[in-house]
Amino acid sequence: MYLNARSVGLHDHTRMKGFETLKAYGLFDRNVPRYTSYPTATHFKAQVEPGRQARWLQQLQPGQSISLYVHIPFCRRVCWFCACRTQGLAGDSRLNRYLDGLHREIAWVADRLPTGVTVSRLHLGGGTPTLLSPDQLSALVGAIQHRFEFDHRVEFSVEIDPNEIDSERLAVLSHAGMNRASVGVQDFDPRVQQAIGRSQSYEITAQVVSQLRAHDIQSLNVDMLYGLPYQTEARLVRSIELLHALAPDRVALYGYAHVPWMAKRQILIPTDALPSTEARFYLAERAHSQWTSQGYEAIGIDHFARPDDGLARAKHQGLLRRNFQGYTDDTAPTLIGLGASAISKYPQGFIQNDPDTAGYLARIETGQSAGTRGHVFRGEDGTRARAIEMLLCDFAIDFHQLEAVDAHGAAQCRQIASHVASNFGKAVSLSEEALAIPPAMRPLTRLIAQWFDGYEVASSAHSSAI
Ligand SMILES: C[S@@+](CC[C@H](N)C(=O)[O-])C[C@H]1O[C@@H](n2cnc3c(N)ncnc32)[C@H](O)[C@@H]1O
Ligand code: SF4
Structure with missing residues (x-):
């Protein structure tokens, strides 16, 4: 490796303390999705x-x-x-x-x-x-x-x-x-x-x-x-x-x-x-x-x-x-x-066009739809998707907003949030209203979001958590 933490400088005590906490929660050795969609x-x-x-x-x-x-x-x-x-x-x-x-x-x-x-x-x-x-x-x-x-x-x-x-x-x-x-x-x-x-x-x-x-x-x-x-x-x-x-x-x-x-x-x-x-x-x-x-x-x-x-x-x-x-x-x-590989999102789910350009053209030229893969939303997909989106956008899940999406899914997310709180200790704060990530712990956001992912996450399919 060309660089390490030391060679990029910064021996400030507070930063190092934050660094150690983030390290303890796996920031430097885990691969996680970027959650530009849920499911990924x-x-x-x-x-x-x-x-x-x-x-x-x-x-x-x-x-x-x-x-x-x-x-x-x-x-x-x-x-x-x-x-x-x-x-x-x-x-x-x-x-x-x-x-x-x-x-x-x-x-x-x-x-x-x-x-x-x-x-x-x-x-x-x-x-x-x-x-x-x-x-x-x-x-x-x-x-x-x-x-x-x-x-x-x-x-x-x-x-x-x-x-x-x-x-x-x-x-x-x-x-x-x-x-x-x-x-x-x-x-x-x-x-x-x-x-x-x-x-x-x-x-x-x-x-x-x-x-x-x-x-x-x-x-x-x-x-x-x-x-x-x-x-x-x-x-x-x-x-x-x-x-x-x-x-x-x-x-x-x-x-x-x-x-x-x-x-x-x-x-x-x-x-x-x-x-x-x-x-x-x-x-x-x-x-x-x-x-x-x-x-x-x-x-x-x-x-x-x-x-x-x-x-x-x-x-x-x-x-x-x-x-x-x-x-x-x-x-x-x-x-x-x-276009080839493009993904569509409908209220009912995702459809991805054939990622292979030749395959895409063969479908389109014969009057078929270009979509070959996809996902139909089911169960708590909608609430989990919104919970993950809230974390990535606002660094907090507002449980009342989730309840407006679906009461059952929201209850499940509350339960996951309490597991997150026991696992991440002071790196998160949990109340009746919300699960929130304080500014110093925000690099952990994708790792925390993964807890709300109901599908198996293969680490080889994703990139470094940081
Ligand atoms: C479609 S590309 C950019 C558009 C245009 N072709 C260009 O090069 O200016 C969109 C962006 O994806 C990002 N990107 C591409 N490969 C990446 C990678 N391996 N990791 C992270 N971001 C990547 C880059 O920042 C890139 O500008
Ligand atoms: S290969 Fe280069 S020019 Fe082409 S999309 Fe990627 S970043 Fe842009």
């Missing part, structure tokens, strides 16, 4: 009978809002650290065929959606959606806008790789209504960038950010990672200073998930240069204090936002939610995922 996608079963997806679409009620997520699983360069579902772009014909498939799926879904269901969010993600040509982008967004009814306040966001965008594509997206953007950065340090197979200068990032602002982007998110090879506190702080100069509205600070058994490209990552789990903790802590001292509010376990940003407002109004993209202020109960 590893529990989806190949049990989506024909007709289910069409039925769930048809059962949506006029007047309801939905969110749309469109997945482009291609990148011109594939970064070694990346665990997203994406692949190198080998020729335009594959992309063209994929886009044909997407257009067919858009029509397939829109044909089954009742009139009066409106889109309140549209997100283009990947992979790299911005590798589409201006004409392809315009045709894709145009088809979506043509086939779905849109709320007039729709939020339209796009994941932007600064190395894969130009003024023409930005103009097309802006003209189509893009009002939010997420820019991938990870880390600006050249040594770190070289070790993760992603070079990206500050200058090019700053140029794209200023172009986005010129297009009146209302909310700009940047993604950064801690736990990367050769990352030190000094390097991380420098990256944060540079990022801060770009004045993002939101920051997603993810812990690098090193899972080469799932993301094969990660075998190129020099494992002996990876920080130890203890060092990851100090890196995360340092980034946390750096962003909060700059006036950003901590949001959930790994985001930061300016106090006037929608995420911070949602946090204060108790409207913060968690979905596959992390934290959101989107409270729509239905998310429809379009």
Whole structure:
């Protein structure tokens, strides 16, 4: 290991005491889900009978809002650290065929959606959606806008790789209504960038950010990672200073998930240069204090936002939610995922499209639904899901709110909460109203959330708890 707790400094007594408590509860040697859904996608079963997806679409009620997520699983360069579902772009014909498939799926879904269901969010993600040509982008967004009814306040966001965008594509997206953007950065340090197979200068990032602002982007998110090879506190702080100069509205600070058994490209990552789990903790802590001292509010376990940003407002109004993209202020109960591997969430359960691009196309081209795996909510799924979401969003489970979801499930969660309290001692506080995690113990949140997970959690399927 390249770093250890000592080499990243900080011998402050209070911090070390907190560190020892967190260690005693397993923070440094456990793997746990990130809980962007409950149950987690590893529990989806190949049990989506024909007709289910069409039925769930048809059962949506006029007047309801939905969110749309469109997945482009291609990148011109594939970064070694990346665990997203994406692949190198080998020729335009594959992309063209994929886009044909997407257009067919858009029509397939829109044909089954009742009139009066409106889109309140549209997100283009990947992979790299911005590798589409201006004409392809315009045709894709145009088809979506043509086939779905849109709320007039729709939020339209796009994941932007600064190395894969130009003024023409930005103009097309802006003209189509893009009002939010997420820019991938990870880390600006050249040594770190070289070790993760992603070079990206500050200058090019700053140029794209200023172009986005010129297009009146209302909310700009940047993604950064801690736990990367050769990352030190000094390097991380420098990256944060540079990022801060770009004045993002939101920051997603993810812990690098090193899972080469799932993301094969990660075998190129020099494992002996990876920080130890203890060092990851100090890196995360340092980034946390750096962003909060700059006036950003901590949001959930790994985001930061300016106090006037929608995420911070949602946090204060108790409207913060968690979905596959992390934290959101989107409270729509239905998310429809379009494209290979995309996951849809309906009030009745989850459906995931075929993760294999060829398999996805074969289904779509023969007029079938793209969904191959999923989960139908049953029993206490709804209450447990909400309990876990509350922990990850608010660091507290409000039992009265849970009772409004389902009295039986809420009683079960109360019982689990008392087991949590006996197991975690002073790391949590339990009252008649709530189970709460005090600020110093919040790194334990995912470990505590796991207690409310009624499904078996295979540690190999998940990443480090810190
Ligand atoms: C689809 S990718 C980014 C979009 C765009 N392709 C880019 O590179 O800018 C979304 C984000 O997932 C995060 N991510 C990817 N691989 C990760 C990993 N192994 N562990 C944690 N986060 C990861 C990165 O922060 C990345 O920016
Ligand atoms: S980080 Fe972005 S550009 Fe790099 S491989 Fe992942 S999705 Fe593609």
